[in-house]
Amino acid sequence: MSSERHFPNIIITGTPGCGKTSHCEMLVGMLAEVKHFSISDIAKERKCIAAHDKLRDCDIVDEDKLLDEIEDDLEEGGILVDWHACEIFPESLIDLVVVLRCKTDVIYDRLTERGYKNSKIQENLDVEIMEIIVEEARDNYDSSIIVELESNTMEDLEQNCDKISKWFYNFPTNSENDYLRGITS
Ligand SMILES: Nc1ncnc2c1ncn2[C@@H]1O[C@H](COP(=O)(O)OP(=O)(O)OP(=O)(O)O)[C@@H](O)[C@H]1O
Numbered sequence: 001m002s003s004e005r006h007f008p009n010i011i012i013t014g015t016p017g018c019g020k021t022s023h024c025e026m027l028v029g030m031l032a033e034v035k036h037f038s039i040s041d042i043a044k045e046r047k048c049i050a051a052h053d054k055l056r057d058c059d060i061v062d063e064d065k066l067l068d069e070i071e072d073d074l075e076e077g078g079i080l081v082d083w084h085a086c087e088i089f090p091e092s093l094i095d096l097v098v099v100l101r102c103k104t105d106v107i108y109d110r111l112t113e114r115g116y117k118n119s120k121i122q123e124n125l126d127v128e129i130m131e132i133i134v135e136e137a138r139d140n141y142d143s144s145i146i147v148e149l150e151s152n153t154m155e156d157l158e159q160n161c162d163k164i165s166k167w168f169y170n171f172p173t174n175s176e177n178d179y180l181r182g183i184t185s
Pocket residue numbers: 014015016017018019020021022023084110151152153154155156157
């Protein structure tokens with residue numbers, strides 16, 4: 001955690017379809033000070049695509065280049081990082097990691113609605129069931145800055161953004177013990 005950044009950097013992560021972009025967009029409407037960094041979009045805009053995975057029909061991001069591209073922004077603070085992975089972002093630049101969690105039937109419905117192939121839906125359901133993204137967060141960040149939030153309903157979405165924005169405005173007065181004040185209460 002940095003005491004130098006005026007505004008914190010927050011990773012919003014989770015299985016595809018869990019609601020990362022929806023949360024970031026709502027937070028941008030609530031917090032004038034934040035910028036939404038959709039990593040998939042930024043990787044395309046800033047030419048950080050290393051290859052295309054034909055089997056999975058997705059781009060493979062050149063993570064080193066991407067990090068070089070956004071490091072200055074992260075140092076300034078106030079960035080909402082929207083991506084299904086979190087490990088590439090250095091712990092020193094991140095203040096909160098929100099892992100969105102969804103029931104599998106909810107993810108199934110959302111990804112079906114998007115027209116994903118069955119194999120791609122199953123792969124993403126496995127990611128959620130096996131808690132791969134939570135584990136990745138735990139492997140890379142101090143547990144005190146990781147929170148898991150349910151994102152099954154619109155009510156969840158609104159409550160989560162309300163809690164995150166309260167936490168945002170408490171930054172950086174939070175000590176270790178009250179660090180998550182506003183988000184866990
Ligand atoms: N908490 C929620 N309650 C109800 N619907 C939601 C919620 N979160 C997201 N949705 C809906 O689920 C769909 C997927 O949401 P969204 O695009 O935000 O997910 P994502 O995690 O950013 O996906 P991806 O990783 O593929 O970009 C959208 O149609 C969105 O409106």
